[in-house]
Amino acid sequence: MQDANAQQLAYHQRRQRVPGWQDLVQVLLSGVLESAEGEDGRQFLRLMGGNLATRHPLPACRTVGELEDALNRLLADFDWGEVRLEPGERDLALTHLAWPQAPQGDRAQWQAGFSALLEGAYAVWLQAQGGQPQVPLRSEGTDAQGALRFRYHNGR
Known part of the structure; x- marks a missing residue:
């Protein structure tokens, strides 16, 4: 039997499935990542x-x-899951939970595209909250539970 957190995560991910729209978004994300060379596709999705x-x-x-x-509140309006913020001494860790899953096809490509959009x-x-443009926010992949991880880090 799944624990309560896993059940809640699965419930929210099922609710995010919007036939047609999610397939269209997946086709667009995949198309951008497949047609752009190297980092260009991810950079375009970050811009979007x-x-x-x-x-x-x-x-x-x-x-x-x-x-x-x-x-x-904003992510709930989009039905895109939720984020947890963990401030550190020189950084801010963001853990994005219950993000929309790929309706079908290449999960890794969907994750890369959606992660770039969120980045x-x-x-x-x-x-807009007073952060500095020279301080990068970068994706760090996923954690053991499949949550997307990001870090806003001032390396100085």
């Missing part, structure tokens, strides 16, 4: 994620908790 974030700005947030709440969106949202 940033454009999406610009169209859906967050309110000004004074604390990490307020930022997490604002992000999760661009999170970067724009953090910059």
Whole structure:
């Protein structure tokens, strides 16, 4: 039997399935990644994620908790799961849970494309909260439970 967290995750991922739209998005993400050379496809998808974030700005947030709440309200509107923010001394770790799964086909390519979109969106949202454009936000793949991991890190 699955634990309660796994059941909740599976429930939310089932609810995110929108016939037609999710297939279209998967075809578009795959097409971009297959037709662009090297890092160009991911860079284009990061740009599109940033454009999406610009169209859906967050309110000004004074604390990490307020930022997490604002992000999760927006992600709920999109039906894109939720994010947990973990501040460190020089970084902010983002763990994106219950993200929409690939309707069919190449899960790795879907994950790469969706992750690139989120990378661009999170970067724009953090910059709008006072973050610096020279501080990178980067995808770190997935954790053991399949959550997408990102890190906003000031390397200085």
